[in-house]
Amino acid sequence: MTITSKSVGLRCFLLLILLVLSALGAIYFGPAKINLREIVRIFQHGLTETEILKPQVVIILSIRLPRIILAGLIGAALAVSGSIFQALLRNPLADPYILGISSGAAVGAISVIVLGYAASGWGIPLFSFAGALFTIGLVFYVAKTRERINTNTLLLAGVIVNSFFSAVIMLLLSISSMQDLHGIIYWLMGDLGQADYNKLVIVLPYILLGSGALYLYAPKINLLLLGEDEAMQLGVEVERVKKILYLLASLVTGAAVSVCGIIGFVGLIIPHIVRLIWGNDYRLLLPASFLLGGSFLIIADTIARTIISPVELPVGVVTAICGTPFFIYLLRSRKVL
Amino acid sequence: MALDLKANNISFSYGTHWVLQDISFEVSAGDFLGIIGPNGSGKSTLIKLLDGVLTPQQGDIQLSGVKLTDLTRREIARRIAVVSPGLWLNFSVNVQQLVLMGRYPHLGNLRFEGKRDYRIAREAMALTDVSDLAHRYFHELSGGERQRVLLAKALVQQPELLLLDEPTVYLDINHTVDFFDLIKKMNREQGLTVVVVSHDINLAADYADRIVLLNQGRIFRQGFPYEVITAEHIHTIYGKKVLVDTNPTTSKPRVTLFSDLLSRLTKEGVNNQPA
Numbered sequence: 001m002t003i004t005s006k007s008v009g010l011r012c013f014l015l016l017i018l019l020v021l022s023a024l025g026a027i028y029f030g031p032a033k034i035n036l037r038e039i040v041r042i043f044q045h046g047l048t049e050t051e052i053l054k055p056q057v058v059i060i061l062s063i064r065l066p067r068i069i070l071a072g073l074i075g076a077a078l079a080v081s082g083s084i085f086q087a088l089l090r091n092p093l094a095d096p097y098i099l100g101i102s103s104g105a106a107v108g109a110i111s112v113i114v115l116g117y118a119a120s121g122w123g124i125p126l127f128s129f130a131g132a133l134f135t136i137g138l139v140f141y142v143a144k145t146r147e148r149i150n151t152n153t154l155l156l157a158g159v160i161v162n163s164f165f166s167a168v169i170m171l172l173l174s175i176s177s178m179q180d181l182h183g184i185i186y187w188l189m190g191d192l193g194q195a196d197y198n199k200l201v202i203v204l205p206y207i208l209l210g211s212g213a214l215y216l217y218a219p220k221i222n223l224l225l226l227g228e229d230e231a232m233q234l235g236v237e238v239e240r241v242k243k244i245l246y247l248l249a250s251l252v253t254g255a256a257v258s259v260c261g262i263i264g265f266v267g268l269i270i271p272h273i274v275r276l277i278w279g280n281d282y283r284l285l286l287p288a289s290f291l292l293g294g295s296f297l298i299i300a301d302t303i304a305r306t307i308i309s310p311v312e313l314p315v316g317v318v319t320a321i322c323g324t325p326f327f328i329y330l331l332r333s334r335k336v337l
Numbered sequence: 338m339a340l341d342l343k344a345n346n347i348s349f350s351y352g353t354h355w356v357l358q359d360i361s362f363e364v365s366a367g368d369f370l371g372i373i374g375p376n377g378s379g380k381s382t383l384i385k386l387l388d389g390v391l392t393p394q395q396g397d398i399q400l401s402g403v404k405l406t407d408l409t410r411r412e413i414a415r416r417i418a419v420v421s422p423g424l425w426l427n428f429s430v431n432v433q434q435l436v437l438m439g440r441y442p443h444l445g446n447l448r449f450e451g452k453r454d455y456r457i458a459r460e461a462m463a464l465t466d467v468s469d470l471a472h473r474y475f476h477e478l479s480g481g482e483r484q485r486v487l488l489a490k491a492l493v494q495q496p497e498l499l500l501l502d503e504p505t506v507y508l509d510i511n512h513t514v515d516f517f518d519l520i521k522k523m524n525r526e527q528g529l530t531v532v533v534v535s536h537d538i539n540l541a542a543d544y545a546d547r548i549v550l551l552n553q554g555r556i557f558r559q560g561f562p563y564e565v566i567t568a569e570h571i572h573t574i575y576g577k578k579v580l581v582d583t584n585p586t587t588s589k590p591r592v593t594l595f596s597d598l599l600s601r602l603t604k605e606g607v608n609n610q611p612a
Contacts, residue, residue, distance in 0.1 A: 002433075002455070003434075003449060003450075004449050005449050086428075090427050092427055216446065218447070219441060219446060219447065223438055225428050226424060226426065226438070227424065227425070229385070229421065230424060232390045232410055233417075233418070234414050234438060234441050234442060234494070235409075235411035235413070235414030235415070235441055236441075237409070237410050238410075275428070279430075279434070280429060280430050280434075
C-alpha cells in the first residue's frame with residue numbers, strides 16, 4: 001500500500017463522514033423524543049428568543065451537544081495518545097494509561113470526592129489534572145538518567161508509579177462513605193454525564209493542539225518503530241523526540257482523564273483497528289485514529305445512555321463490551337498487528 | 338565536500354570499563370575498509386561511534402572536518418547509512434514501506450514520498466534482489482531476506498559512506514557473494530565508501546582494500562590485508578594456530594583453521610574420505 005497525501009486525505013474524509021453521522025445519530029437518540037422535522041426547521045431558520053427555550057432545543061443544545069462533542073474529543077484524544085505510547089514504548093499492548101497517568105488523576109479526583117469538594121464542578125477536573133501532571137513529572141524524573149530516557153526504564157517507572165497510586169486509590173476507597181463510592185466508581189469507569197461547555201473549553205486546546213503537534217512528528221514516529229538506533233541512523237534526534245512524544249501524549253491523556261474519568265479500551269483498540277485495515281504508517285494512523293476514536297466513543301456513549309434508559313451505564317463498560325469482540329474478530333481474520 | 342571520516346584518539350566506555358581505547362584511523366572517499374577482531378573487541382561499538390549513535394568520552398570523530406557532535410542527525414544520515422544485524426519489529430511494516438523510510442533524511446518533515454523516491458526504492462530493491470518481497474511483512478521474512486531488505490533501505494539513503502555491521506551473518510554463501518559483489522561494484526563504479534565489520538576474516542580480506550584489526554578495544558594493526566592478516570598476528574590475538582596462504586582467485590591472504598585433533602585424526606587415517 002502506498003501512502004500519499006491524497007490517500008490520507010480521502011480516508012480521513014471518509015472517517016469524518018462517519019464522525020458526523022455518529023454525532024447526528026447521537027443527537028437524535030435519547031430518552032427524550034426529538035422531532036426531526038421540527039429540529040431541521042428550527043435550525044434552518046435560525047433560533048429566535050422563544051425557540052431557544054423550547055425543551056427539545058434545550059435538550060439538544062445544552063445537554064446532548066456538549067456531551068457529544070466531549071465524547072468525540074475524548075475518544076480522539078485517547079486513540080491518539082494510545083497510538084503514541086504504542087510507538088514510544090514499541091509495545092502493541094500499550095495504552096494511554098500504561099504509565100500511570102490515569103491512577104495519578106484518579107487519586108486527585110477521589111481525594112476531592114472524599115473531602116467533599118466535588119459539588120463545585122471544578123474540583124474534580126482541576127485536581128485530577130493536577131494528579132495527572134504530578135504523575136507525568138514523577139515518571140519522567142524516575143526514568144531519566146543522564147539526560148536520556150530509556151524506554152524500558154520509562155515503562156518500569158510507569159508501572160511502579162501506577163501500582164503505588166492504585167494502592168492509594170484502594171486506601172481512599174476503603175475510607176470513603178457509601179454515598180461517595182457511587183461517584184468514585186462512576187469516575188473510575190469513565191463517565192461523560194457531567195459534560196458541559198466549560199469542560200469542553202478546558203480540554204479542547206490540550207487535545208486539539210496536542211494532537212496537531214503530535215502529527216508533525218508522524219514521519220519520525222514511523223522511524224521509531226524500527227528501534228532507537230535505526231531511527232537515529234535515519235536522521236531522527238531520538239532523545240528529543242521521545243521526550244516530546246511522552247510529554248505531549250501524557251498531557252493529552254491527562255486532559256482527557258480529568259474531565260471524564262478512566263474510559264478504557266479506546267486508546268488500545270482504535271489504533272489497532274486502523275493498523276489492521278490500513279497499515280502502520282503514522283501519517284495516516286494518527287489522523288485516522290483521531291477521527292475513528294471520536295466516532296467510536298460517541299457511539300459507545302449513545303449506547304451507554306440509551307440501552308437501559310433512563311438509567312445510564314458508565315461508558316467505559318460499553319467501550320470494553322463492544323470493543324473486545326470486534327477486536328478479536330479483526331485479530332483472528334488478519335493475525336498480525 | 339569530498340567524504341573523509343577521521344577518528345582521533347577515541348575512547349569509549351558503556352560505564353564501567355573501556356570498550357574502545359585510543360582508536361585513530363581515517364576513511365577517505367572511495368575506500369573499502371574492513372574491521373576485524375575477536376568477539377568483544379569493540380567492532381560493533383566502533384560502527385555506532387562512527388555514525389554518531391554513540392559519542393566517545395575521549396577524542397572525536399570528524400566527518401569532512403566537522404565534528405559529528407556538531408552535526409544534526411539528518412545531516413549525518415544524508416551522508417552515512419548503516420546496515421546493522423538483527424532488526425526486530427513488534428509491528429507489521431511491509432518491505433516497501435521499510436525501504437522507503439531510507440528516504441527520510443532527504444525529505445522535508447511532512448513531505449510524502451514522490452515518484453522519484455519510489456523509483457529509487459524500486460531500483461534498490463532490484464539490486465538487492467528483494468523486489469518480489471515488496472508487499473510482504475518484514476517480520477515474516479527469513480534472516481537473509483531481512484538483511485537484503487536492510488541493505489536496500491541503506492542504499493535508498495544514497496549515502497557516500499556505508500557502514501556494515503556483520504551484514505552477511507544470516508546469508509547463504511550465494512547471497513553472501515552477491516551482497517559483497519554488489520557493494521564492491523558500487524565502491525568501484527560509484528565511489529561509494531565502505532566500512533565493513535566482519536568476524537569472517539577471509540571475507541574481509543577478499544573484499545576490503547585495507548584492514549583494521551582490533552583486539553581488546555585497541556587497534557592491534559592496520560594496513561593492507563597482507564600486512565595485517567598473518568599467521569603470527571592471528572595466533573597472538575585469537576590464540577589459535579592457523580595456516581595463512583594466498584587465495585588463488587583474489588591474491589589476498591587466506592586463513593585456514595587448524596585443529597590439532599583433526600590433523601592427528603587425519604594422520605591416523607580415521608578422518609579420511611573413503612577413496
